[in-house]
Structure formats: structure tokens, C-alpha cells
Amino acid sequence: MPSRATRTVRTPAASRSLRTQHFVSLLDLSPAELADVLTAGLALKKERARGVRSYGATALAGQHVALLFEKPSLRTRCTFEIAVRELGGDVIAPPQDVAMGEREPIADVARNLERWVSGVVIRTFAQDRLVEFATAAPRLHVVNALTDEEHPCQALADLLTLREQFGEVQGLTVAFVGDGNNVAASLAQGALMLGMHVRLATPVGYEFSDEIAAQLRVVARQGATLEVMRDPKAAVTGASAVYTDAWTSMGQEAEAQQRRKVFAPFQVNEALMQAAGEAVFMHCLPAHRGEEATDEVMDGPSSIIFDQAENRLHAQKALLMLLMGRSQ
Numbered sequence: 001m002p003s004r005a006t007r008t009v010r011t012p013a014a015s016r017s018l019r020t021q022h023f024v025s026l027l028d029l030s031p032a033e034l035a036d037v038l039t040a041g042l043a044l045k046k047e048r049a050r051g052v053r054s055y056g057a058t059a060l061a062g063q064h065v066a067l068l069f070e071k072p073s074l075r076t077r078c079t080f081e082i083a084v085r086e087l088g089g090d091v092i093a094p095p096q097d098v099a100m101g102e103r104e105p106i107a108d109v110a111r112n113l114e115r116w117v118s119g120v121v122i123r124t125f126a127q128d129r130l131v132e133f134a135t136a137a138p139r140l141h142v143v144n145a146l147t148d149e150e151h152p153c154q155a156l157a158d159l160l161t162l163r164e165q166f167g168e169v170q171g172l173t174v175a176f177v178g179d180g181n182n183v184a185a186s187l188a189q190g191a192l193m194l195g196m197h198v199r200l201a202t203p204v205g206y207e208f209s210d211e212i213a214a215q216l217r218v219v220a221r222q223g224a225t226l227e228v229m230r231d232p233k234a235a236v237t238g239a240s241a242v243y244t245d246a247w248t249s250m251g252q253e254a255e256a257q258q259r260r261k262v263f264a265p266f267q268v269n270e271a272l273m274q275a276a277g278e279a280v281f282m283h284c285l286p287a288h289r290g291e292e293a294t295d296e297v298m299d300g301p302s303s304i305i306f307d308q309a310e311n312r313l314h315a316q317k318a319l320l321m322l323l324m325g326r327s328q
Helices: 031-049 075-086 106-113 127-136 152-166 182-193 210-219 232-236 253-266 270-276 305-324
Strands: 064-069 090-092 119-123 141-146 173-177 197-201 226-229 241-244 280-283
Touching (some): 031 152, 031 182, 075 119, 075 141, 075 305, 106 127, 127 141, 141 305, 173 182, 182 197, 182 210, 210 226, 232 270
Parallel strands (some): 064 119, 119 141, 173 197, 197 226, 241 280
């Protein structure tokens, strides 16, 4: 297994813009663009730590970004607000009851907002609501801050964290233990695009759909592989990172009791981490401590969960800068 490495990051002399208008899915980026976002994020983090704000500081000057959230949020809301402001822009947050089609059609909300703001960050349920919004307002930059199907901004932060930990990520193996949910899907997309091997350890019936699995194998680069496994110990053996998420996501509360029974053998605990060896432990948060992972693991020396949370800021800041910012 590759050892962790300290990565020296130089601030890029110029930022290359992304070709996509929207960031609805991680697959809106090419592998090269994904790597560019991660490199820019590491550079922004380095400058911020030094108290320097020259790189990207005026990228969103004069622009407004609207946050439309139908689901609760701590990390996503805080980090997007800070990111926009540190890039020189401003944030508005329309009330939830008027934001996403409660009072009027989603398309009408989009057509109004595109007259006032440059970008919209949306956290909603079904992916098709996000797509409907983006289709109705072609002048806007629309960013997926989470849907039931994908969580691409979390994946950006996860991949940035792995780059920070290991330097070169090509050839690493990440084992996702638990539900093949939106977090797992977006992480797998990005990891495979960067040449990482992905193992999903999940009970029968909770793996990726056939459509998603086929899509993932198409985007894999540089010999990256995808394996779906039933034995969590086998999945984590030799992995560089062990990742888990809540067994019951927002909107699945009625299934919580059944899911606890089904996923109990997939808990990430000290025994499983010992089987993994020197792997780091990852979780997107919030966590149901004592369910998908124990406190000993979450707070243990291998845990990088709060690095992931911090890196939501730097990854999203880089995304906004390259998606809708002026040349630096």
C-alpha cells in the first residue's frame, strides 16, 4: 500500500476554466478537469492557512450565488457561504417554502433567479428536480449540493483529502463499507476517473444499480477496477482508505429499524480497521455513532473525518472559482 505523503502545492499562475455550465454530477468533469479542481483546492487551502488571499480572491467579485436547500445542512451550507465570500461574491438564501417549487413551478423559480444571480447551489431530493432547474435557466451555473442519487461536492472533498494524505492517488484502493448510496456513487465516480480501485462491501439489495455500475466501469481510467463484495473484511484488506456512511439517509427514516439489522455485520469497528492495516478511516458526516462506525474508530488515530469536513470548503471554493470565476 502506498504510504502517506506530504504534498507540496504551488499556487497555479492561472486558472483553467471548466467547460461545463453546470456541476450536476461529478461526471460533468473530465478526469483532467477533476484533477485541476483538486490542485486548485490544495493551493487555496495552503494560501488560507498562511493568511494569504490573493489566489481567487476576486474570482466572484460582483456576483451573487443563491443557496436553495430542501434538506438540513451544516457542512454544505457553511462551507459554500464562506467559499463564495472568500472569492469576492455574495450569498442569498431564499426561504425553503419559496425556493424549490412549493409555491410555484421549479422552472419559474429558476427563470426568476437567473435574472438576479450568477449561480445556484441546490440541495434537494430527486436528481430530476435539479436537472429541471438547470434546464430552465441556461444562463445560471447550477451546482449539486446533494441529491438522493449523487453527492459530487462531498466526493471532491474526499478526493482532495486523499490527495493530501497520499500525494499520488492512482493505484490506491478505497473500500466503501455499507449502503451503495449517493455518497458511495459519487466517490466511486471520482476515484475511478483518477485511476483508483473501488470496493463496495454491501448486503444483497443495497449495491449500485446495474445502470450505475455500468456507468462506473465506463469512466474508469488507468486500470482502475470496481468490485462489489459481501465480506467487509475482504473488502478492506489491503485498502488505503476505509469509508462508511450512515445506514439510513434522509428520507429513509421509515426503514431505519430494518436497515440496522441488515447492516449490523458491516459496522466499521476496531477489528475491521485492524484487518485493513494502515488504512485511513473516512466518513462524510453526520454520523450515527455506534451504528455504522464506533467512537473508537471515528476518534481514533486513523480517522481523517474532520479533514474531509474542512476540505469541503477548499474543494467547493476551487469548484466555484473554475466554474464561474474570472481568470486569475
